[in-house]
Amino acid sequence: MGKILVTGGTGYIGAHTVVELHREGYEVLIVDNLSNSNIKILDQLQLITGKRFDFVQMDLQDIKAVRQLAKLHHNITGIIHFAASKAVGESVQEPLKYYHNNLGGLLNLLTVFDKEINFVFSSSCTVYGQPDRLPVTEKDPVKSAESPYGNTKQIAEEILRDAAQANVNLNVVCLRYFNPVGAIDSALIGELPLGVPANLVPYITQSAIGKRGPIVVHGNDYDTADGSAVRDYIHVVDLAKAHVSAIKRLEKKAAKERYEIFNIGTGKGYSVLEVIAAFKKTTQQKLDYKIGPRRAGDIAKIYGDVTKAEQVLGWKAKLGIEEMMASAWKWEKYVKANPFE
Structure with missing residues (x-):
């Protein structure tokens, strides 16, 4: 096996992916x-796996640093790209930050x-905007984004599609995922937002x-069963x-095309x-x-059709809303007892 570069690997989804x-x-x-x-997430990863992972602190917007990284680690065969700014509300207030960081x-x-x-790309269901039908499938149209964050995901997908068509050496899977929650069973890593969670x-x-303080439910007048x-x-x-699963599919050269898209969710909306x-x-x-x-920037409702991921990627979500809530709470209690500040 070659080396997998995980950008944003000390982040929430990135750290869990490093473990897997x-x-x-x-x-x-x-x-x-x-x-x-x-x-400190590096310490947590070591507690989980027993391994101290190679780590480079750098900004991917610095192309000189990226070139140096590639020179020093010439055996990289796969990239899983998480590194991006990700708050919908903030992107509305600071759009240029999102375009520079997420696309640069x-x-x-x-x-x-x-x-x-x-190349496995961390995309998002935000590319669908408010779908005309639910559950939304990979064949449904990408709509005008409701936020700059969503727009960066749309543009990034277009960049990757065009690059894969032009470069026979590039093989891409875009994972359009929905709302990740919860934490690893051990509760040694989890979602650790800086400041007020978005x-x-x-x-x-x-x-x-x-x-x-009290949770703010942003809107109770949407066209949904309870208005939220x-x-x-x-x-x-x-x-x-x-x-x-995506990296393995690319390594096996199982794809018929060099650019593929998969919805990653449970197929159920809450x-x-x-x-x-x-x-x-x-x-x-x-x-x-x-x-x-x-x-x-918020939409009323969205949930995905994940049939393609199950049948083609060979992946299926196994954990339900109860496991999500229980593990998220276990992680919160761990953080209180073991502050990261």
Whole structure:
């Protein structure tokens, strides 16, 4: 096996994917600029796996640094690219930050790693906008993005598609995933947002443990069963395993085309209020919440058809909403007892 470069590898999804890659026997190199993650995650990964992973702190927008990385690690055969800014609301307020960071780093990777390379891209269901039908499939149209963040994912997919068509050495899988939540069974790694969480579940757990005030439900007047927004939530461990499945598919040259797209989710939608109820039921914790205005860039509801991932990629989500909530709460309690600050 060659070496797999994991960009954003100290981040939430990246760190869980590093664990799954290691369990499958891969050598891993982690790159991260630590703008939205913590260096102590390397210690946590060592506790889980018994291995100290190679790590380079760098910004992928620095093409000289990317060239130096490729020179020093010439045995890289695969890249799993997570490194990106990811908050929908922030992207509306700071669009240029998102275009520079999310597209500049990708362009530099593709420019420098122009030999034969397997490339798995962290895409998002945001590329579908508000779908005309549900569940949304990979064949449904990509719509005008509701946020700059979503637009960077759309543009990145177009860049990768065009690059794969032009470069016979580049093989790409784009994973359009839905809302990752939860944590590894040991609770040694999990979602660790800097500052106030932009995502629902870490806000729920921080509220439950007393770190935050009441949860704000952003809108209760959507066209959904209870008026709150509906999303397809997926356990982060299932999601991490999907990236390993994608790398293996590329290594086996099983794809008929050099550019493929897969939805990665559970195929089931939960409303914000349903997630709050599931957390309370699973953990027996009390939660306070209040209704607030809709949030810029949000859509009413989305959940995916994951048939293609099951039949072609050979991957299927195994963990349900109860495991997601229980593991997220276990992680929150771990962080309280073992602060990362």
